[in-house]
Amino acid sequence: MRAPFPERLVLSRHAIDRDHLGRAAGIPALLAEPGAVVLALHDGLALAETAHGPLALLDPAGADGIELVLYLGRLAEPRGSSPAGAPVVAAILDDAAAESLVREPGTEWIDLRRLGHELDPIDAGLFTSALALANWHRVAGFSPRSGIATAVEQSGWVRREESGTEHFPRTDPAIIVGVLDEEDRILLGSNAMWESRRFSLLAGFVEPGESLEAAVVREVHEESGIRVTAPHYLGSQPWPFPASLMLGFTARVAPGTTTEPTPDGEEILDLRWFSREELRAAVAADDVILPGPTSIARAIIEEWYGGDPDAGAPSR
DSSP: OOOOGGGGOGGGOOOEEOOGGGGGGOHHHHHTSTTOEEEEEETTEEEESSTTOOBOOBOSTTOOSEEEEEEEEEESSOBTTBOTTOEEEEEEEOHHHHHHHTTSTTOEEEOHHHHGGGSOHHHHHHHHHHHHHHHHHHHOSBOTTTOOBOEEEGGGTEEEOTTSOEEOOOOEEEEEEEEEOTTOOEEEEEETTSOTTBOBOEEEEOOTTOOHHHHHHHHHHHHHSOOEEEEEEEEEEEETTTTEEEEEEEEEEOTTSOOOOOOOSSSEEEEEEEOHHHHHHHHHTTSOBOOOTTSHHHHHHHHHHTSOGGGSSOOO
């Protein structure tokens, strides 16, 4: 039996206690605790023991070349030599420090988008949180209100102006939709930024003052000309590229409206309806490249299909 849909969202997995009260202790005190470990980040990548994980959590002693240190929380279960409850921090490294680390035998810098599905829940949760927090710091060095520099506080979870105004990490909600017609076909689109054979679901950011359901209806119509109704929520997954929370839905073509898709010609260049058999054949012939297994888009497609289109006929 397949796991429930939310459990198949690989970047939503976690085994970390975010320990919001412990953030006030400060990084030095946290690193001094027995079993404390460091997740190394550089240019959006994390240091791993091999090209496919697990993450190489490091001893804090002797670390140099660190540009910023962020507290991620405490391990909810043991990992390696670190007991449950051990603090984990993310260290953003400069170029020289990053280069020196990969000289060690067997270590690799890995990409969360490409390999997140191969990580266990501890590493998936740590990498996702670390990257999301690091991406916020990258653009939050100056106040959006006053333009003055902000200082890092609360072990990386707050940036404060001299006036005392606090700024907190932001997440941008975005909907992603499996659009289905009365024949239970799924609508997939090819984005202008992708290779021509790559297809995925329609998606977009939620606008100010808009509900998630209204965003589903609006985005689908803007990108395809299709009117949908009855959005059904499936689950959510963080997507720190750079700062999204993807909210997954299915929706049906509104009765009495057209099923002929019209790409917007700017963001979406091609749109196609697929039955399960048509999608399986297109994937097998390498005519269609689907989203990677780390993404919620792939999980929604597999939920509709009844399994992995790469693996053959659906199970339903």
